[in-house]
Amino acid sequence: MILPIKTLNHKLLGRNSSGDFNINYRHHIIFWAVYILFNIFRWGNLHQDFAYSIKTNLLGFPIHMALAYFNIYFLMPKFVYTKRYITYTFLLLASLFVGLLVKFNLTYYLVSNNVMPEAGDVESLTLNYAIVTMLGELYVMSFVTAIKITVDWLNENSKLHExxxxxxxxxxxxxxxxxxxxxxxxxxxxxxxxxxxxxxxxxxxxxxxxxxxxxxxxxxxxxxxxxxxxxxxxxxxxxxxxxxxxxxxxxxxxxxxxxxxxxxxxxxxxxxxxxxxxxxxxxxxxxxxxxxxxxxxxxxxxxxxxxxxxxxxxxxxxxxxxxxxxxxxxxxxxxxxxxxxxxxxxxxxxxxxxxxxxxxxx
The missing domain is CATH 3.30.565.10 (Histidine kinase-like ATPase, C-terminal domain)
Structure with missing residues (x-):
């Protein structure tokens, strides 16, 4: 059975009966499943070691999720929407640093002493490792935040038109x-x-x-x-x-x-x-x-x-x-x-x- 275009769009975008875009648990599962599979194949192919890629991505996956959701559901509503930008920036950097420490220690003690094979033999918390890791986390957070802002804008725009x-x-x-x-x-x-x-x-x-x-x-x-x-x-x-x-x-x-x-x-x-x-x-x-x-x-x-x-x-x-x-x-x-x-x-x-x-x- 072929669904009408409008119905298909509503199913894919998660629009409810009132016309609002609704991100439910299925969309979260699909997004993170695609994300982790992409990274497993990406880093596995880069290092020619899929076992290592699976381990590191499984360790980093919960950290990505925690930082992303902490940003869009707590930091942004509480500080960005209330125009407390300095506090938001400070807490964002602090959360990135905490995520960095957690990821470093989990990787060091559970996977390998070489926590960053793509940069050579990195067995300590260096400035280069810290910058690369925090930028990587910021990239994931920014991507998730962009999706959330887009959906919020679509909902507000839909309500305004209504x-x-x-x-x-x-x-x-x-x-x-x-x-x-x-x-x-x-x-x-x-x-x-x-x-x-x-x-x-x-x-x-x-x-x-x-x-x-x-x-x-x-x-x-x-x-x-x-x-x-x-x-x-x-x-x-x-x-x-x-x-x-x-x-x-x-x-x-x-x-x-x-x-x-x-x-x-x-x-x-x-x-x-x-x-x-x-x-x-x-x-x-x-x-x-x-x-x-x-x-x-x-x-x-x-x-x-x-x-x-x-x-x-x-x-x-x-x-x-x-x-x-x-x-x-x-x-x-x-x-x-x-x-x-x-x-x-x-x-x-x-x-x-x-x-x-x-x-x-x-």
Whole structure:
């Protein structure tokens, strides 16, 4: 049976269910087994005496382990991480010297009087022997420490990414939650206006609003929604506004392309629609015109909406925001929910029209 690459990596690297890299006892056994076998063959081949190599490596092996673990589990956490570098250096050198004395005496009394055959006939604790032995121990300690630091860094980096992901998810949920109350606030204002006028259209508005509420209750808690349902929601909203403005509003809406099987962040387009009505239709004097083009080509949604700029509003005072949320909400949701390469948003004024163009991967 061939394991999937991700599963195989997790087994080899020792990643647990939470995604952390976990060094367990098996990794320790494998590492030290490979290390001691490598050194036995290395020194055995160098001295042409594998019996001597086995004895010296079996004696040195526990010393390597003791110094390495003493460094990564005691000295570093207690002194390096607390920035007590002088104390750490002193204790590191002291531990190396103790290891040197233990190794020299064990080799001298249990293996051979010649404790360093590669350097000639060395039968006493010389400076050269001390330097070479301590550097050898330091090499092993450094190698083990590098592995430990790398694993710790991977775990910290993994936790940091997970924390950032949770923060982004929380913020995105908050932004989506802002849409619904804001949307209902505007629609209820519309109903209030109709009730003041004792309009017969008020019941139709309430019915449409109930349909929108049903959609919002079951759609906005999901990361993505079917594009067809999102368009249906937009059409319901436009129907509400048609009832409100009657013949004074002209809406040109064109929908084309293959909409099936396409997904979009829920209520992502609605602030653009609301913005056109709030800053176009509701503040215009005379005829009100809104044009909406929605086209899907392959997996790209081309959404364009434009409205004539209110004659009573100058260019400098037009603010493309909806209750302080609107377009800024959409921009933030795009940043959090999509990769930069997956969307392009343009907002501009041209020929007395306020225009929004959004190209989005769906």
């Amino acid at each position: 924390l950032e992901k949770r923060q982004l998810t929380t913020e995105l949920k908050f932004l989506r939650a802002q849409v619904s109350p804001h949307f209902f606030f505007n629609t209820l204002n519309n109903i209030y206006s109709l009730t003041l006028e004792k309009s017969d259209r008020a019941p139709q508005v309430v019915l449409r609003l109930s349909e929108l509420m049903r959609y919002l209750l079951y759609a906005t808690d999901k990361p993505y929604q079917d594009l067809t349902k999102e368009i249906e929601c937009i059409q319901n909203y436009i129907d509400l506004e048609r009832i409100r403005f009657d013949n004074s509003l002209q809406i040109d809406m064109n929908i084309s392309g293959d909409l099936e099987g396409k997904g979009i962040a829920p209520m992502l387009l609605m602030p653009f629609i609301e913005n056109s009505f709030k800053h176009g239709a509701s503040k215009n004097i005379g005829n009100m015109y809104i044009k909406i083009n929605l086209e899907v080509v392959d997996d790209i949604l081309n959404f364009e909406i434009s409205n004539n700029i209110p004659q009573s509003k100058s260019r400098s005072t037009i603010n493309p925001e909806v209750g302080g949320i609107g377009l800024s909400n959409v921009k933030k949701r795009l940043e959090l929910g999509y990769e930069p390469k997956d969307y392009n948003l343009s907002i501009f004024e041209k020929d007395k029209m306020f225009n929004v163009i959004l190209k989005l991967k769906v």
